Amino acid sequence: MYTIEMRNVTKIFPGIIANDNITLQLERGEIHALLGENGAGKSTLMSVLFGLYKPETGEIYKNGELVTITGPNDANTLGIGMVHQHFKLVHNFTVLENIVLGVESTKNGILQMQDARARVKALSEKYAFDIDIDAEIRHISVGMQQRVEILKMLYRNNEILIFDEPTAVLTPQEIEALMNTMRNMAAEGKSILFITHKLDEIKQVADRCSVLRKGKMIGTVKVSETSKEELSEMMVGRKVALSLDKNEAKKGAAILQVKNLQKSSGDGKPLKNISFDVFAGEILCIAGIEGNGQTDLVYALTGLSEVDSGQILMEGTELSKMKIRKRTEMGISHIPEDRHRHGLVLDYSLAYNTILQTYYTKEFQHRSFLRKDAIMAYARRLIDRFDIRSGQGEETPARSMSGGNQQKTILAREIDRNPKLLIAVQPTRGLDVGAIEYIHKQLLEQRDAGRAVLLVSLELEEVMNVSDRILVMYEGEIVADVDPKKVTFNELGLYMSGAKKDKVVA
């Protein structure tokens, strides 16, 4: 008998079968990983479990009994809880208030927090969460916020706990602590469904793993009897190189020199006296937890925002006051963090998106009239060279392309301009393993062609695999300049959480 069994679930969306006859069995007290690429159908399956989607066929059984779930409330009554990838917390409420929100006990309309306080305290101590339950959410770290989400489920006596990509926002130390918590909860008989695409974490913590691919259940395996390579092959459908083949970097002259960059406030984190160089023929990676000033640094380098003081030198030429177009013409390419916000005009065709920074050049215009033939031919060339797939070729609206192909379009455009410096910000975010592999290869190719590559990444795996040198940013400062071959995951984590700091002098 299974705690939860989803039997023969099929969910069809117009034009696509998101879940094709899927059966998922969750045992009591196990940690069950759900592995799959983006678009494999993981979220759809979970939405079915939560009653957000009504499947075309299929049933859900709890402890062997057929149940109907028509909405999150039903799910909650059945003891199913979920930690979403993006937390659902009220920022100006305290930890305690967030936990009881929705299940408050009242007396004559007045909140009764005493019992709740005691219970939350006890739960928090039991799992060694070390959390201040009277702190406001906005004042506590992301890792702590996740614990609040977990406490919410425990407070509601949920027996089936779903974690949706829970490690994406955590440092290695926090990940370790989370894994321990998950093990403890499983030991108590709770069942955990762990959605992820990180194979290491599955190997560390999961008992069994179910793999989805293109809406189909590929199989459920015992993790202890399956290798990472086998898991990734199940997920992707072909053999994937998990580590990159890369030769030694041939470091050349300094292409970009950043000196004492300062930015007091503005939209994000202040930048504190940032100095570093990027050399030709190397991939320099800026690591750090999201929101520690990486975005502002990139904006400063590319001209999307201004800085208070400091210099940005490109082969000796001062850039910091230059307009964006000038910087682009100087040889900076930029794969932006948010491809929908900055990288693409979604209502333009693929072809029009490939000329976003070059539409005014002789190649694409004649006396202010766009040379449509030249633009289309150019787009076709990029489509061939970078294997961009889309429904209607160069005429495809960017909006209707898949995320991976949108990213390839941006990559193609930025690389084809033959930049001296390529700034790539989280270029693989939200992409599947195949696309990630492709993009990493392209970055390496750029490096080997003697270009300077500045990679900003939140994924430690990517940082360690791809880069030749790592800078760690914490609270708007560069706190480490390390060699990926000599540093451990653990050490990086300490830098990223601010527990360790080097004097970094460029």
Add this chain to the structure above:
Amino acid sequence: MNRSSMLSFLSSVLVIVAGLAIGFIILLISNANQAIPAFTTILTFGITSMRNLGDVLLFATPIILTGLSVAFAFKTGLFNIGASGQFTIGAFVAVFISLEFTFLPPPIRIISAILAAATAGALWGAIPGLLKAYRNVHEVISCIMTNYIAMLFVNYMIITFIFDPGNATSRRLPADSNLPTMGLDYIFRDALRPSFVNVGIILAILTAVLIYIILEKTTFGYELKACGFNKDAAKYAGINENRNIITSMMICGALAGIGGALNFMNGTGLAMGIVDVLASEGFMGISVAFLGLNHPIGVIFSGILVAYLYIGGARMQVFGFSIEIIEIVISIIIYFCAFVFLVKTFVGKGLVKITKKTTQKEEIVE
């Protein structure tokens, strides 16, 4: 016709039919006996004679231009609610030149009046543009204010410089200041007299084509639309957004300003009144633009359609319907235009169901 333009066409037709139906119901409520002939009138009057058709085109001329003004702004991501003020400023400048610059030979005077109206409209349109670009003032707010300023300022200017105390309006334009008819009066006439339709409608259509070319074929249009679709991506690409906002608003102003000139130089003997309501042509431009789905060529047709309704509507008075009821019926039909995008999504969903099987294959390939 590709799928998306078929959608646009279908949804526009649906919207018009629904609007007509409700308009008819209102006529029934108002006076059931006369509702059918009145309704037939609004539907057919515009084509009962060539003269009436000419009047439709005459009426369409200024609203095609204000419609283009709104549509052009929309393509750049701006909402130009200031077409009314730009129209008024342009009209005044054209009337002033027609009245005062009599030392110029008529053809040159007419051309300079139109060009000056365009320039004045452009400068007036630049005000909300500049405020938006450099002070981040929302263009809707500043457009509303410049509309009133334009109206009151023009009132003052008329009284000061070109007032006709007998009629309490501006003086009437001399006959040699009217736009040439270019033989259109021989085509569009009935047994009694020709329509006043003139070269203005041809100018309006040519302007629409020009705007289409600017938007679709030039680097300038590429920049403007990029700003309109995605401001951040345009900035990322190094496109100067502020400059585009200002130029775009100036072009909008010029278009509405030309509309003002053509409206008063049409030979009907129209004089500029001392008014306390904003020029309605500017607001009709909004419905015209939306009904034309903000496409310059679509605006030609929607402008003619709206004019057709107005000409037919005006005629309904012979059946004893008060002008207020008529305005309500016309407004309802035009109001339905606002639903055009909503309906477009509905129709879109319907079409998806119909064409499901074909698209299914495509999407799976992707």
